Amino acid sequence: MTDAEQPAAEPSLVAGAHDRRGVFEVGERIQLTDPKGRLHTITLEPGREFHTHRGFLRHDDLIGSHDGSVVTNTAGVEYLALRPLLSDYVMSMPRGAAVVYPKDSGQIVQMADIFPGATVVEAGVGSGALSMSLLRAIGEHGRLLSFERREDFADIARGNGRAFFGGDHPAWTVTVGDLVESLPAVAPPGTVDRVVLDMLAPWECLEAVSEALIPGGVLICYVATTTQLSRVAEGIRAHGGFTEPSAWESLVRGWHLEGLAVRPQHRMHGHTGFLITTRRLAPGVVPPERKRRPAKGAYGDTADVGSTEQDGSGPASTGIDGGPVVVPGSTASTDIPADAWTPEALGERVKSDKTIRRVRRSLAETSDDIG
DSSP: OOGGGSOOOOOOSSSSGGGGSSBOOTTOEEEEEOTTOOEEEEEOOTTOEEEOSSOEEEGGGTTTOBTTEEEEOTTSOEEEEEOOOHHHHHHHSOOSSOOOOHHHHHHHHHHTTOOTTOEEEEEOOTTSHHHHHHHHHHOTTSEEEEEESOHHHHHHHHHHHHHHHTSOOTTEEEEESOHHHHHHHHSOTTOEEEEEEOSSOGGGGHHHHHHHEEEEEEEEEEESSHHHHHHHHHHHHHHSSBOOOEEEOOOBOOEEEETTEEEEOSOOBOOOOEEEEEEBOOTTOOOOOOOSOOOTTTTOTTSOTTTTSTTSOSOSOOOTTSSOOOOTTOOOGGGSOGGGOOTTTTTOOOOOHHHHHHHHHHHHHHHHHHO
16 A cells, blocks of 8 residues: 555644644634734633624624635624634733743744654743643644642643643643752653743753753753843753754844835844753763954953963853852852742733632633633
């Protein structure tokens, strides 16, 4: 039997494939676009209605319709009805913590080379936005081992994932606890292909991550500020078991398309976070010396640039004990106390406990309806 004659594989009933095709069914989330381009997301229920200040439309008029249909409300206003894409869903889903934007999730999946069947460790689940992109990339036969310190955030992430995929994804395990303490019990040394850290202080996890990663495995960190970026870069270099890190950010600017008025939009998705990647070296391998000299004073005004190399060609990034050079009284990120790295200190707007409880409760109710 040739490949062409092989019977088609049954679509997954757990990973959400059945919810991406066919007519609209009861319980599905549908995205309605009005004539002004405004988006409205509803969950289809028999007998219910979607009301605006300009009339209403019945859910029953949508149930059984095809994806991409147009429905008219009682005031004659037309709405385009589509299933939301993953990027649409993560921007409108209930949140506990801030979500990783689609532009960054796409970069993480591509630049970390997340492949089908991979074993991926994720720390800092938040609301589950990045988790869903990772699950899409690894498929049902991969493994996503997610770690979250806050149980309420973990519950919100599970609820969002369950609502999008239509059930619990078979490749996803969420552990409530600290990555450093919990990872050895979940992933034996040298068994993890990729690690994604979306947390305040990823440098604290470098030793645990290095033990879990396979040689050549990719570590990618998502951080919000330059102070975090500097600290994790120096931590990677000081560790000695990783390649030279690379860092970047992405900016997305939409365009206005209307007749001859083709121009950039006035608003854009600017800075959301920095990404920094590195790869695990083979056991016992020493990374090659850096030949590019840092700027004078990069490690403090009194640091002896080039003093770590006899010919003066190397960086002054390491001291006698192999750690980064610390200049007394400097404002380097390595001098900042560990307990100072808080969401508030980094400019994050933290939601109140009351708001988190409300989101968690609403998702629990949604999960009960799905079940």
